[in-house]
Amino acid sequence: MQIDFHYYATYCAAYLAGYSHDExxxxxxxxxxxxxxxxxxxxxxxxxxxxxxxQLQLEAMDxxxxxxxxxxxxxxWASFHFLPYDLYADPKKGGKRYKNKYRLICNTxxxxxxxTVALARNSTLQAVGIAMHVLADTWAHxxxxxxxxxxxxxxxxxxxxxxxxxxxxIERPVKFIHSPGTPDDIENGVYVNTLHRYNENSIMNLGxxxxxxxxxxxxxxxxxxxxxxxxxxxxxxxxxxxxxxFAQMVYAMKYLRAVHETFETGRYDTEAVGPLxxxxxxxxxxRQLDSCADWKALGEQLSGREIEEFDLEKYVSEYTSADAxxxxxxxxxxxxxxxxxxxxxxxxxxxxxxxxxxxxxxDFNEKGFKGIRDFxxxxxxxxxxxxxx
Amino acid sequence: MEAKLRxxxxxxxxxxxxxxxxxxxxxxxxxxxxxLQNTGYQAVSEADAEADRVFxxxxxxxxxxxxxxxxxxxxxLFLLIIIDIVLxxxxxxxxxxxxxxxxxxxxxxxIAVILAATYTVSMYISITTNSYLKESYLDTxxxxxxxxxxxxxxxxxxxxGIQVRxxxxxxxxxxxxxxxxCR
Numbered sequence: 001m002q003i004d005f006h007y008y009a010t011y012c013a014a015y016l017a018g019y020s021h022d023e024x025x026x027x028x029x030x031x032x033x034x035x036x037x038x039x040x041x042x043x044x045x046x047x048x049x050x051x052x053x054x055q056l057q058l059e060a061m062d063x064x065x066x067x068x069x070x071x072x073x074x075x076x077w078a079s080f081h082f083l084p085y086d087l088y089a090d091p092k093k094g095g096k097r098y099k100n101k102y103r104l105i106c107n108t109x110x111x112x113x114x115x116t117v118a119l120a121r122n123s124t125l126q127a128v129g130i131a132m133h134v135l136a137d138t139w140a141h142x143x144x145x146x147x148x149x150x151x152x153x154x155x156x157x158x159x160x161x162x163x164x165x166x167x168x169x170i171e172r173p174v175k176f177i178h179s180p181g182t183p184d185d186i187e188n189g190v191y192v193n194t195l196h197r198y199n200e201n202s203i204m205n206l207g208x209x210x211x212x213x214x215x216x217x218x219x220x221x222x223x224x225x226x227x228x229x230x231x232x233x234x235x236x237x238x239x240x241x242x243x244x245x246f247a248q249m250v251y252a253m254k255y256l257r258a259v260h261e262t263f264e265t266g267r268y269d270t271e272a273v274g275p276l277x278x279x280x281x282x283x284x285x286x287r288q289l290d291s292c293a294d295w296k297a298l299g300e301q302l303s304g305r306e307i308e309e310f311d312l313e314k315y316v317s318e319y320t321s322a323d324a325x326x327x328x329x330x331x332x333x334x335x336x337x338x339x340x341x342x343x344x345x346x347x348x349x350x351x352x353x354x355x356x357x358x359x360x361x362x363d364f365n366e367k368g369f370k371g372i373r374d375f376x377x378x379x380x381x382x383x384x385x386x387x388x389x
Numbered sequence: 390m391e392a393k394l395r396x397x398x399x400x401x402x403x404x405x406x407x408x409x410x411x412x413x414x415x416x417x418x419x420x421x422x423x424x425l426q427n428t429g430y431q432a433v434s435e436a437d438a439e440a441d442r443v444f445x446x447x448x449x450x451x452x453x454x455x456x457x458x459x460x461x462x463x464x465x466l467f468l469l470i471i472i473d474i475v476l477x478x479x480x481x482x483x484x485x486x487x488x489x490x491x492x493x494x495x496x497x498x499x500i501a502v503i504l505a506a507t508y509t510v511s512m513y514i515s516i517t518t519n520s521y522l523k524e525s526y527l528d529t530x531x532x533x534x535x536x537x538x539x540x541x542x543x544x545x546x547x548x549x550g551i552q553v554r555x556x557x558x559x560x561x562x563x564x565x566x567x568x569x570x571c572r
Contacts (some may be wrong), residue, residue: 157489158395231392231399 001140002216005242007032007310008295010132012302013246016272017253021305023125027253030129030335031136032310034080037339041312045320050343050375051336053080053130057180065148065201071359073206077146078104078358079346080130080339081137082207084145085110087353091228100355101152102228104145108138108244109265112349117252117263119345120338126331127338128256132249134342139245140215141208143226143234147357148206150198154227155210161189162221174222176212184213186287218242218284218291239284246280247273340378390563394556398488401549405484407542408501412477414535419470476500484546487553498550505543512536 011028019027037053055063055076063069078084085107091099113135120131145152159174176193184191194209208215214222220238225231247268254272255263273280276298283294299307319332327333344361351361483497 225395231395233391233395 001136004291011299013249015302016250021303026125027129030126031133034133051339053339060203074147074358079343082106082141082146083112083138101149107142124334126335130338136245139241144208148201150200150205152228153205158225160223219287242284397549397552401484402488404542404545405481409481411539412474501547508540
């Protein structure tokens, strides 16, 4: 998903869940920040590099796709953007290598989603924002995996878009071009995607690169044949999926506010969202590359307050000027801790399922610290939380 | 059924690409033969001692210009290679177009069957007359593997081409029936 949903729509959902305007701003900022917290930024602010929640295109191109490089890439993308649905799925074909990659396919309402939302309970607003980003992305990015893999993420010429023309729905072939700087031409169905590479582990085969930005466009309804799908065609209905994502975010945030006792998959707060259904669907189905203005207007209508434009530098000076002992209490410090927790949790789940695709996971708290320095702050945080309990 | 059709379309497209690649191989082989092999009668006689003996008889009794005869034979051989390449390109391109949903006549399948039969016969003759047994063991294995692979891609085009035609017809009939029911 893009800034329109991660920032403005998340604000709207948080407000409907009962958070105040200021809390909504922290949550939606954190949700959007997940798409911007790169190693480059962390180096600049001298933050923990392991807290990276995404990669710039150039960073991704630079990362080696050998065994360790793939683990590094998977830890980021599977933890925050392509949350695996079923780590114990059985594809009934292929060896262990294929099976491990198949198990990383993202989909909605998986067991890991419950763990992700539960991790944010009784935690910071930054953790809530990260959880909402992950939740929203399970809807947009479903059927793709957060690992470079041709046999999972590839698409081909069987790709058509369902468009409304003269009151009728027609199926129009999608034309893909490979010009990163060119915007998508939504009127003529020409979209930018990554180059086809026969190398299984090419970075071009990461996530939904082969489908371009289509999964992130709220108006898009399209059919395609995923590489893992045994030649079956899949219909992706983004307006419906994005609406469900929104309703599920409201439900999840009410759980995080302790309005509900448990968070269950497959549940959506249609009651709270219902009165706005027409308006929301109007935004989602409008053919435009950027819905920020519409979501912003809706959010400001709900809260009666102005929603600031997203500013990447907003909390940087607070973090950089804080003393070492106080960094974890700043906005970015809390975000980094929450990101490390999320990454740690997902990596641990993947490792426990018998896959090394995200690397090895060690419970530092129990086994004694023997690992990456960045995670030391996570251990002291968890000890603090245990002490408070 | 649509999934099955797509599967055979993919196989047809891939096999068609393989046939195109092997047409390039035929050209490269002919080029290497022209550059590296002697075009005199010794090259022909090296492969088979019996052919060598027969050829020497022909040379002794021949009352025509041997050089001209060899030139004509070489030109004929190259023409055959060119025809082979052109047919392969036709088969490969048509297979790829059909795999993307284009409607084409089944002529490419018929030609593929003829070519596959020709290769099979030619390989059988090569094996039984020991043409594969050249000086280098590696040459033998490589040549045989490439020939088998080339034959395999041609067979894949034939099988998947037939399946695509069959399934497309069945799907069209099914769609017509459904359209008639809706009316």
